[in-house]
Amino acid sequence: MQIIKIIVQVLLALIFIMVGSMKVFTPYSEMIITEGMTWAEDFSAGFIKIIGALEALGGLAVLLSLRIKSFKVLVPLASLGFMILMIGAAYTHWERSEPIATNAILFLVSALVLYQNRGALARNKA
Structure with missing residues (x-):
């Protein structure tokens, strides 16, 4: 069961690192014409970069928590985010x-x- 838990965490982290990085590094003018990203025209470039940064940093925290014990508390927080x-x-x-199926x-x-x-949050308080 522990292996499945790790696999799910890694996949979730990688997905959010990839989509978050894409939002941060893709120019706004390219993003709004990309298929599946036309929603971006409803938001400012800065707001999309903030969303992307939150996604990528959350994914990185989840991924690093597998190696750095003190990051374990970040997993439930990132998941909630x-x-x-x-x-x-x-x-x-x-x-x-x-469609909202992916979301x-x-x-x-x-x-x-x-x-x-x-x-993880309860263990961190002790």
Whole structure:
């Protein structure tokens, strides 16, 4: 079961590192014409870069937590952040009559990772 937990965490982290990095490093003018990214025209370039940075840093925290024991407390926090981001993303796509299945799946996987690591916050207080 521990191996499955690690695999899920790594996949979640890699997904958010990749999409977050893309939002940070892709020029706004290219992003808004990219298929599947037209939602970006509803937001400023700076706001999208902030979202991307949050996604990438959260993914990095989840990934590093596998090697750095003191980062374990960041996993439930990052997962909660991912869930909040996915609620916002789903709302944006819903308003534009776009599919929200990907957002729902990432929300559920983030919730699973949060649940699996719920004890990290309690252990950190002790």
